Amino acid sequence: MSDTVLVTAGLLEKGxxxxxxxxxxxxxxxxxxxxxxxxxxxRVVGREIPRVDADRFVALRxxxxxxAAQAELMADTAEEAxxxxxxGHLGVIARRRQPRWVVAKDLFAISSTSAARICLRFGFDPDxxxxxxxxxxxxxxxEVAGEELTEERWEEIFPGIDPPEKHER
Numbered sequence: 539m540s541d542t543v544l545v546t547a548g549l550l551e552k553g554x555x556x557x558x559x560x561x562x563x564x565x566x567x568x569x570x571x572x573x574x575x576x577x578x579x580x581r582v583v584g585r586e587i588p589r590v591d592a593d594r595f596v597a598l599r600x601x602x603x604x605x606a607a608q609a610e611l612m613a614d615t616a617e618e619a620x621x622x623x624x625x626g627h628l629g630v631i632a633r634r635r636q637p638r639w640v641v642a643k644d645l646f647a648i649s650s651t652s653a654a655r656i657c658l659r660f661g662f663d664p665d666x667x668x669x670x671x672x673x674x675x676x677x678x679x680x681e682v683a684g685e686e687l688t689e690e691r692w693e694e695i696f697p698g699i700d701p702p703e704k705h706e707r
Contacts, residue, residue, distance in 0.1 A: 543592040632669025639664035
């Protein structure tokens with residue numbers, strides 16, 4: 539069974555309410571913005587949509603179906619929001635500078651391709667470097683030792699080695 543469904547006139551008819559119309563939620567599932575503009579039916583017929591969206595589209599034609607679909611949609615939205623927040627805050631758990639997809643791959647125990655797709659799905663560049671800079675790592679180590687890291691202190695600790703660029707801080 540395919541994961542997608544072709545929008546047809548029959549599907550639109552099945553989703554019609556008793557009054558002969560559609561709700562905003564239904565048309566959004568078809569990929570049509572609200573308010574509807576002239577020719578929207580012609581634009582959606584022939585479009586492929588996920589099967590789950592087609593099922594929701596039909597369920598939303600009644601008040602009971604709308605309530606059930608809304609509850610399911612809210613649960614999906616909560617999970618999606620949680621996942622989006624996790625992907626957005628990956629930099630907090632990164633132990634060193636590395637691409638966002640690498641941290642996502644390790645955290646979620648998924649393939650690199652899936653990790654990159656998750657980053658893209660939520661609007662993050664999978665190749666963006668996240669995590670602490672070299673300067674921040676050394677700064678943390680010095681703070682643990684109870685000192686403040688200044689350029690002079692850097693020279694004492696690492697003679698002859700230039701500190702990381704200030705813009706990396």
